[in-house]
Amino acid sequence: MIAIEAPALGAYRIEPSESTIEFVTRHFFGLAPVRGTFALREGVVHVADPVEASMVRATVDARSLDTGLAARDGTVRSPQFLDTARHPDITFVANSVDPNQVLRGTLTVRGRTEPLDVRIDEVRVLGDRLRLRACAEVDRYRWGVTAMKGMTGRRLRFTLSLVASRVDGR
Incomplete structure (x- = not known):
């Protein structure tokens, strides 16, 4: 059941310290699950009228990848996968x-x-704050991340739990 409460119009700053980005994928020929997280660097939600014109912008710190296994994390941060030295940000923009x-x-x-x-x-409204839960599936091949085909999961399922505070005080 989807629980959607209509937040007040305006801009909300996503609170990185109160927000989580979790994912699950498969490795070892799809036999074992791998769970991990990324840290949100910054983001904004703008609730518009009509609501269909609302927008979201978020920046994720690609180097923050954490699966609980340092060797795997280093490999995923390497040029073979995310190349975080050259591309430290992952961004999502919805208009x-x-x-x-x-x-x-x-x-x-x-x-x-x-x-x-x-x-x-x-979406839950908590005074001048909102809590948003969302999910997405990412096929890493679409972004050119194709290393270790078969050994590592092609698709990642993301669960986002975001808290945002109103910034424009209307």
């Missing part, structure tokens, strides 16, 4: 929300931008 509560946007990874839909599962 519309469709009636089915899907953010239509783009994701930029390793300097390559491709469309990405993010499904909103929940």
Whole structure:
């Protein structure tokens, strides 16, 4: 069941310290799950009228990847996968929300931008703050991240739990 509460119009700053970006994928020929996180660097939600014109912009610190295994994390940060030395940011920008509560946007990874839909599962209003839960599936091959085919998962399922504070005080 989708729980969507309508937040007040205006701009909200996403609070990195209160927000989480988690993912799950598979490795070892799809037999074992791998769970991990990324840290959000910054972001903003702008609630518009009509709500379909709302926008979201978020920047993720690609170097913050954490799967709990330092050797694997180093490999994924390397030029073979995310190349975080050259591409320290992963960005998501959405400029519309469709009636089915899907953010239509783009994701930029390793300097390559491709469309990405993010499904909103929940929006809760907490005074001048909002809590948003959403999910997306990323096919890493679309962004040119194709190393270790078969050994590592092609698709990653992301769960986003974001808290944002109102900044314009209308």
